[in-house]
Amino acid sequence: MTAARATRRQFLKTTAAAASVVAFPAPMLAQGARPNVVVIGGGFGGTACARALRKADPAIAITLITSNDRYFASPHSNAGIAGLTDLQQQLFSYDGVGADGIDVKIATATAIDPVKKTVRFNTGSEPLHYERMVMSPGIQLLKGFIPGYDDRAMSRMPAAYFNGGEASQLRGELEAMEDGGTVVISSPVNPARCPPAPYERASLIAHYLKAKKPKSKVIVLDAKESFTMQKLFEAAWAELYPGLIEWIGLSNGGALSEVDVSTKTLSTDFDKYKAAVASIIPPQKAGAAAELAGVADRTGWCPVDPLTFESRLQKGIHVIGDAAIAGAMPRSASAAQSQARTCAGAIAALLSGKTPAAPTLTSSCYSLIAPDYAISQKGIYRQADDQYVAAEGGPVLSPANAPRSTRKTDAEQAYAWFKTITGEVFG
């Protein structure tokens, strides 16, 4: 067939085929081998993405790299810290993930070459080649953001933001604390993982103190002037824990300026707070693997294409979860799961030469204030101007001045949500 004789339809067919070869010059596809996707990070984002990819295309070989053989899930861990639940309930194995035909590898990446598309590991095992990589590296805490915040301070005044050992340490310290002690929680600037978490932690610790150590109190030192669902939290605190929780915002001198680990003293520019139990939740940035791959920018977070979650800095690497810059989406497990599904769909489409569909994402976030009292924020997010924005009207919050039955229903939904998401991701 010559071009001169080709019909219009044939011409279109030929050029379309040629275009797809140019756009997706995947050598493995050309040779007919199984495309290989490596997922770094065994949290909600990475694990959900690996499993969604498996569902989307059984032909893709998937390796999930995770640093521990069991995952400590942070949602609801504040209830464990406050002694309402057993922290063991936060641990999940990868047995179900492995049973899906996903190769689960317990290792930490030590080098990622985005040009050669290889990743090396601390275990000394062979480097892996990937066709596409998904990275869900979570967060790391910014050591040294104020004088005195060193390794020792980080372990004696733990953030307990992804580490089960730190959560049970706080639990033990609260139990050992004398009645009358002060619990100090320091809350960071945004962006940060799970913005309501410090306030949920303050609430549930107050619940414990009210019952067991009523002369004690919780002080929240905040580097922000306001926080998410503030009116709902403050109304609940006034109702359930009057006088037990003191929130000190930025303009009241809430930003930490120095910590002294030996006396557990937290200083601001205007005051000093001596803590019996302290939890410093410091400012954060994308997890270490993001830096290895060069997908984090100067902000410390990872800019991505919202359609595919492919990094804007390194081709072939997709970043999801807390590490990604996803516009108005909060950094929550629920958002990570939603991003994971979108990203998996996009990768499956890209690997088979199709165009990914424009996504709609969701995030639900429950904060427990007491075992039978929760508030929530639920949002729908769409792509606009190359970034995610909340759908018309913004995220839906629990109503103010609602009866206790509403709060109880939200609490029941919170427990059900945790069961559902952990079942979907790790079950």
Add this chain to the structure above:
Amino acid sequence: MAARTLINVPPKAKRGEIIQIKTLISHIMENGFRSDNIGKPIPRDIITAFTCAYNGEKIFEATLYPAISANPFITFHTVATESGMLAFQWTGDNGFSQEATAKITVE
């Protein structure tokens, strides 16, 4: 309406010692360049001046402009010369004026 102020002056200092003074005042610092949701301009409302007097003598002053964020945090150093009173004053748009004082003992 009285604005909330925070002052940090060391209660005691040695004569000749360089001390750090920290101040914070709660104020919206509305810059005058913004509009509300129906497009009506929001009038400027900022603090325009800050001074500190040490036993009546002015030791520090600052002029503030619309680019300064809400809740201005001003910190500076001085030499502890004698025991007495540090007096702080913030003034601004719409007749805004707020004062605060702090004692210092110099040994």
